[in-house]
Amino acid sequence: MQDEPTPVELLNAVAEFLRNDIAPQISGAAAFKLRVATNAIDLVVRQLELSEPRAADELARLVKLTGESGTLPDLNRKLANAIAAGAIDLRTPGLADHLWQTTMDKLAVDQPNYASYRRELAGEKAST
Amino acid sequence: MSEGFAADLTRCVTAWCAGATGVARLARLSGGASQETWSFDILHPDGDIGAILRRAPPGYGAAPERAAGLDAEAALMRRAGAAGVPSPPVLHVLTATDGLGTGFIMGRVAGETIARKILRDDAFAAVRPKLARQAGAVLRGIHGLDAATLPALRRVTPAMEIAELARDYRGFDWPRPVFDLALRWLADNDPGPARHDTLVHGDFRNGNLIVGTEGIRAVLDWELAHVGDPMEDLGWICVNSWRFGAIDKPVGGFGAREEMFAGYEAAGGHVDVVRANYWEVMGTLRWGVMCCGMMQRFRTGPDHSMERAMIGRRASETEIDLLRLLAPRAGG
Numbered sequence: 001m002q003d004e005p006t007p008v009e010l011l012n013a014v015a016e017f018l019r020n021d022i023a024p025q026i027s028g029a030a031a032f033k034l035r036v037a038t039n040a041i042d043l044v045v046r047q048l049e050l051s052e053p054r055a056a057d058e059l060a061r062l063v064k065l066t067g068e069s070g071t072l073p074d075l076n077r078k079l080a081n082a083i084a085a086g087a088i089d090l091r092t093p094g095l096a097d098h099l100w101q102t103t104m105d106k107l108a109v110d111q112p113n114y115a116s117y118r119r120e121l122a123g124e125k126a127s128t
Numbered sequence: 129m130s131e132g133f134a135a136d137l138t139r140c141v142t143a144w145c146a147g148a149t150g151v152a153r154l155a156r157l158s159g160g161a162s163q164e165t166w167s168f169d170i171l172h173p174d175g176d177i178g179a180i181l182r183r184a185p186p187g188y189g190a191a192p193e194r195a196a197g198l199d200a201e202a203a204l205m206r207r208a209g210a211a212g213v214p215s216p217p218v219l220h221v222l223t224a225t226d227g228l229g230t231g232f233i234m235g236r237v238a239g240e241t242i243a244r245k246i247l248r249d250d251a252f253a254a255v256r257p258k259l260a261r262q263a264g265a266v267l268r269g270i271h272g273l274d275a276a277t278l279p280a281l282r283r284v285t286p287a288m289e290i291a292e293l294a295r296d297y298r299g300f301d302w303p304r305p306v307f308d309l310a311l312r313w314l315a316d317n318d319p320g321p322a323r324h325d326t327l328v329h330g331d332f333r334n335g336n337l338i339v340g341t342e343g344i345r346a347v348l349d350w351e352l353a354h355v356g357d358p359m360e361d362l363g364w365i366c367v368n369s370w371r372f373g374a375i376d377k378p379v380g381g382f383g384a385r386e387e388m389f390a391g392y393e394a395a396g397g398h399v400d401v402v403r404a405n406y407w408e409v410m411g412t413l414r415w416g417v418m419c420c421g422m423m424q425r426f427r428t429g430p431d432h433s434m435e436r437a438m439i440g441r442r443a444s445e446t447e448i449d450l451l452r453l454l455a456p457r458a459g460g
Contacts, residue, residue: 036434043441073303080303083312090309096455099306103451106444115375116368116448123459 008048015041046109054105061098133228137181140226141170141233145219148172151179163198167236178238183222183231196330198222200279201350202232204327207277208347213269216338216346237346239338243372246339247381255343260383262343263332263365264391270347271326271358271397278327284356285321289410290314293417300420306447310413313454319403322357330354332361333370334380359400362388363407368449369415369442409453416446 005013015038023034055072062075066082069075082088083095090096104124107117134154142148154168163184170177184198196204202221209215216234246252246259294311297304330352338346364370366378366385374381379388389399423440425431452460 033434036438040434040438043438076303076305080305080308083305083308086312089312090455099309099455100451100457103306103444103447107448110441110444114445114448115371115373116445116452119375120448120452120457120460123457127459 008045011041011045011048015045043109046112050105050109054108058098058102058105061094061101065092065094065098136227137166137168140220140222140228141179143226145170145172145177147174148177152176177219178236179219179233180216180236181228181231181233183229185229186227195351196279196281196353198231198351200281200353202234203279204350204353205234207273208270208350211269211273213266213273214338214344214346216348237338239340239345241335241338241348243334243370243381246334246337247372247374251341252339255339255341256382258343259339260377260379260385260387261391261394263337263379263382264362264388264393264397265395266344266347267329267332267358267361267365267388268392268395268397270329270332270361272395273327275325275327275355278355281327281354283325284328284354284360286314286318286357286406286410287320289414290318293410293413296417296421300424302420304416304443304447306450307413307416309454310409310450314406314410314413317406319406322359322403324358325355326358328354328356328358328360330361331364333365333367334372334382335370357403357407358397359403360407360410362392362399362404363409364411366404366408367411367415368452369412369445409450412446412449412453416443416450419443419446 018034018038018041023031023038026034059072059075062072062079063069065088066075066078068078070078079088088095100120104117104120107114111117134151137154138151141151148170150171151168152171154166157165157167157180163182166181166183168179168181170179182198182201199221202218205215206218209217216237218232218234220233222228222231222233240246240249240252247256290311297307297311329347329350331349332347336347336349337344338348365380365388368375371377371381377383378385385401385404389401389404392399419439419442422436423443426433426436426440
């Protein structure tokens with residue numbers, strides 16, 4: 001077992017340093033690159049915090065849809081091939097829900113401020 | 129390289145620009161290793177001339193498969209400008225004796241290209257509601273150019289585009305079921321080649337337009353120009369990523385599709401709404417595949433930059449937009 005602080009705590013501390021101490025000292029192209037860098041750190045933090053439970057749910061859905069067992073990459077490949085072959089399509093029970101859930105989970109990590117994601121999230125909240 | 133480059137550029141400019149005494153304020157704007165954009169001023173006793181150089185440096189002559197090539201770009205901009213399409217003036221096409229590689233020099237047009245500023249700055253508040261309609265009129269101008277006067281360009285049909293996107297996507301060897309869903313939908317709904325092929329700009333979107341307080345001043349970035357279905361351009365500008373957050377204004381975040389269609393038809397064009405919508409799906413997938421391609425170039429080089437790596441994580445934005453188009457949910 002690795003000791004504390006956790007990876008998330010370490011990354012947050014680095015991002016905070018870059019934002020509070022370095023960003024005010026630089027401008028232009030370097031400032032732009034620093035923003036990209038802190039965005040990348042924030043993305044990794046979200047992935048570390050969110051991915052594990054959501055990956056388990058995704059795997060369970062994939063097992064159900066494909067009727068097979070395997071790793072996430074394996075079953076995603078099987079699903080992709082089945083869709084390409086026309087064996088599974090939007091009339092297949094569960095496919096649309098699965099694709100939506102999986103995509104929403106990706107956006108929560110990749111771009112939680114993307115306007116389409118925020119719109120869909122608001123729609124989910126309104127309907128529950 | 130800069131000193132030799134500046135000297136070569138000075139020699140080039142003074143050779144064709146009568147009265148020019150040199151160049152100043154040379155600054156690199158953007159571009160990767162194979163293509164560069166530079167801004168500079170031509171020093172002239174009658175007043176300095178703002179200029180832009182677009183070039184592939186010596187040794188980078190071959191254009192990528194999809195690109196029309198810089199010589200073709202220059203020729204297209206000249207043709208477009210002559211036909212009344214807002215275009216920067218092409219001042220000079222590089223020749224072998226210039227020693228600067230391939231490319232061209234154009235006049236620098238004042239105005240804004242940064243999409244978010246065009247969509248949010250007060251300076252553009254009055255013109256914003258007019259831009260969707262203007263975009264339609266400008267596109268009709270491009271599509272109306274006489275094909276016989278154009279440089280040789282590749283011809284694209286929906287089936288060819290699907291095959292190319294499928295090949296690229298499979299080449300990445302990373303499963304994205306939403307991309308397969310989109311490829312399948314595109315194949316099942318392929319409307320076939322256009323009845324009348326026209327010039328297609330190929331990258332006509334918010335971000336590739338110079339906008340002033342009165343409207344569109346210039347169309348840039350002709351490198352993906354080809355011949356094909358004119359509705360491709362009307363679909364591409366509506367791809368959600370080019371709305372920069374203003375997602376309820378499909379045309380580049382400027383306004384409604386109907387406004388663009390009206391501008392297109394008022395300028396003499398005919399709109400096929402089904403085809404335009406089809407190309408919006410294709411364009412959304414295309415941008416997703418391009419994001420994956422940038423991630424690939426980050427991983428395999430030569431451009432090992434954070435920016436490219438992070439664009440790889442933008443592919444998922446096209447997945448949610450494809451789902452919004454192909455499997456919309458109530459309340460979404």
